[in-house]
Amino acid sequence: MSIFVDENTKVIYQGLTGSTGRYYGLLNRDYGTQVVAGTHPKKAGTDVDGIPIFASVADAAEATGATATCIFIPAGGVQGAVLEAAEAGMELVVCITEGVPAHDEANFFNVLRRDFPGTRLLGPNCPGLISPGKANIGITAGHIAKAGGPVGIVSRSGTLTYQALYELQQKDIGVTTCVGIGGDPVPGTSFIDCLEAFEADPETKAVMMIGEIGGSAEEEAADYIKHNMSKPVSSYIAGVTAPAGKKMGHAGAIVSGGQGTAKAKMEALEDAGVRVGQNPTEAGELMAEIVAGL
Amino acid sequence: MDLLEYQGKQFFAQYGIPVSDGEATGDVEEAVAIANRVGYPVVVKAQVHVGGRGKAGGVKLADNEAEAREHATNILGLDIKGHIVKTIWVEVASDIAEEYYASFTLDRSAKQYLGMLSAEGGVEIETVAEENPDAIAKIHVNPAEGLSEEACRAWVAAAKLNPKATEGAVDILMKLFTAYVEGDADLVEINPLILKPTGEVHALDAKVSLDANAMYEHPEYAQYDATQPRDEREEAAHAKGLQYVGLDGSVGVIANGAGLAMSTLDVVNQVGGSPANFLDIGGGANADVMAGALEVINDDKNVKAIFINIFGGITRGEEVANGIIEAMGRVQLDSPIVVRLDGTNAEEGRAILKPKLSDRLMMEDTMLSAAAKAVELAGN
Incomplete structure (x- = not known):
């Protein structure tokens, strides 16, 4: 067994359309991770190498049954992205982005603890997690x-x-x-x-x-x-x-x-x-x- | 990012926290003009990023224009523990009835904000914490909830300040909390927070540290960044956007990721060497970043060998290899380089380096063997 993720975990990439998100999203898919969707508020309906893009995490989760997200968006947007993922009912939110202001982190950590106890946040500023042979989410x-x-x-x-x-x-x-x-x-x-x-x-x-x-x-x-x-x-x-x-x-x-x-x-x-x-x-x-x- | 006292006071003033009337200057005659404007007696205070300035003669009281001129002249240019005073703060002197302590910071264990308030101010809070821990009233504030005036009032009551100070203290602490959160500070500290004989409460000192990660929300913080104490090497690295800390040894270190960079210093020490610096080229480091890092290390005259320790995650091996080769073409490097390369695209990176290997550029398989090689080359 593995902890937190396995071969059945379906993952949405917030920021898949950016250069870093795309690079690691596709690498993660090649590894065997179920990379089922990306999100971008203005690019719904497009795709990244066959991976469908949705306007929001909620839309992507509804269409794909994903339970996890991986965040590759700039620091200023992280707080919104984490809360969006939690509100969409994600069980696991992996935030790779570095340079997030400490007050933002302190705030969304406590909002999650209070309002979304079912959501596990990993990071920010982390490499993600890997269950070798099953799933690799991150860098x-x-x-x-x-x-x-x-x-x-x-x-x-x-x-x-x-x-x-x-x-x-x-x-x-x-x-x-x-x-x-x-x-x-x-x-x-x-x-x-x-x-x-x-x-x-x-x-x-x-x-x-x-x-x-x-x-x-x-x-x-x-x-x-x-x-x-x-x-x-x-x-x-x-x-x-x-x-x-x-x-x-x-x-x-x-x-x-x-x-x-x-x-x-x-x-x-x-x-x-x-x-x-x-x-x-x-x-x-x-x-x-x-x-x-x- | 630590602010100087005057910057901290200006920061506080923006949030309505009462501070003494004063101004900063680097000029003696201007200091005298400020003193004349705010009215005597005044305090002339050295602005340096180091403690103990009072003992070093960096804080003086002046009762008249002649004294103000004399103190400003003496303090400007003073060497306080290696920091030369370039700026002084001149403010109107305050009558003090009582001295308190107040601060907000992050309690990383509790993952909440921690406020500390004590009726025993004017001394190091660490000393109070050790000798009389009951004299510090603590409050945990949930970042998602904020500080209510009711909770603040109970906190002030718990600190047993003079009842005369209650209203003023509550007002200042609420503003201090706003400054801490909205100003994206890592620390806001007032020591001493004073009660004047007239009953007013007032911040007599200001210690503020701001979160550099939040600079994009506060473009005006660039002015504080410009006055951070850095040696020449650190300044050059900072200008290139590198995470660099200067040390005293002879092995220049370049690594990707803070943990690996720290570990590299440890390993260099363990094999008998001494690192010249900490340098984290971060994630996604490209050829330009690597070239810039090598330039900074090369300018450090103490460096006798360079150890490049890369384990690629976001950083890709071929980019690192290309960066090293580009830098060797761009800069006349004085020291030999030992490279250890693993992780993402390490094979590609090694293949790029292989034909270029010489007694100026070496490659080792492991972190330990590479450290040993670099230390040997540095002549330790």
Whole structure:
């Protein structure tokens, strides 16, 4: 099994008519994802390489039975796009777009939590998720992921998500689902949401968690693992050598006031029984040891 | 994007928050004219992006024109922890009865806004939090609901300010919340928020940090962006739209994605080297971006080797490879390059680089081996 998506998930691409949306929408379709529709308010009735375009998510969902969307539209339009998808009853909204204002994120996260509890938002500013061999929604290069489990991956960083998949593939270890939750201050889906889903998924036997400096999401995940998880976890935290007070690219990645250091996160994870690597390769090696011992 | 005090006060004033009458200037005679206009005594304050300016002699009280001139002369050009004072803020001095603290920021754990209010202002809030945590009244505000005046009033009551300050504090906090949300701020902080003997409440200082992602909604924020403290390398990178942070080492680092870039710094350190910078070329980086990144790294005289670490998602391997080759044609690179390329279209990218490999351009299979090679070349 996989978490959140599988081969039956039908996906609408909001922004399929744009150059990036088109590129990844078609790549995702080639991978095997059921890319059933795109949306554009003024281009209803046209198509992108055979994929029909509808005026709205509601129209596209009604015509295709889709339950998920993937958002590839500019930052200023993201808030409207997320709420439109939620109002259309989408169960999963994957937002790839980066650079969304933090107040927009804080607002739509809380509107979803209050009014649309059935909608799971992933991102913004995330690479999406891939259930290898079943579905790939977002910008992950599909060929770097080996299908079949037993490992689930959750990561705050896009490129480190790929690195984690790649490390496991090199060791011939398969993945059930790999979720990139994104590096923004208010991610729609948290580490804990993913850990909970992996814990409940019978095919996932172990989890690899990739974190980074800033905030306290890794510490909260460590607390969750300590008290609620039976499955083994390996981890890596990026930014051990990052200087305090400097934002390292991601809006969320900053060590400030002594908070959010990689060291504190690694200690919290180790205290929860997680095997913590010093770099992505080492985290992959630790996972190989865990898998060998299953 | 951190604002200077005077910018923060002007930002507050736009939302109706009372601040002291004053103006910013970089000129001594203009400072004297401002002082004469607002009336003595005045405070002359250095405008720098660093704390501790009071201790460094960057904040002075002037009772008359001669003192105002003397202080302005001394403070302009002053070096405060490596920041040279180019601008001073001259404002009318305030009578202070009591000093409070107020702020709004995002509580990332709760995914809600967090307001903090304390009757113990004028000192670092971290110190209050440590020594007397009960002295800070906290309020969580749901971003989808906003702050009601009723909730604000209860919050002010919980902070146990002087009852005389209640109405003024509620008024300022409601405005501060509006400034925080509508102004797309990451942080708004007033410390101290003062109660004057006359009963008025007033923002005596302003600490504001704005969300750079929201600049498209606030074109006027370009003025704040222009005064951000950046070294020469950071300025050049910023002009090219690159996410760059200057460091002290000898291995220039270019990576795609913030996580991989941070991880690259970690790995360079682990194999015994020292990175010269953090540089994230982001998603969808094309040949121009790569060429620009190499130019910035090449201008850093400390750099002895360059490590390009790319794992393509949005970024495509052939674009990276073309960018490297184009940059090598465009710029006389002083340092050898070690490339590690994986992910989307990595094969195509490697095929483009292969015929060009030399002792100036090398390719390694893994992140660790590439880091080791770059560190070796840098002579660490």
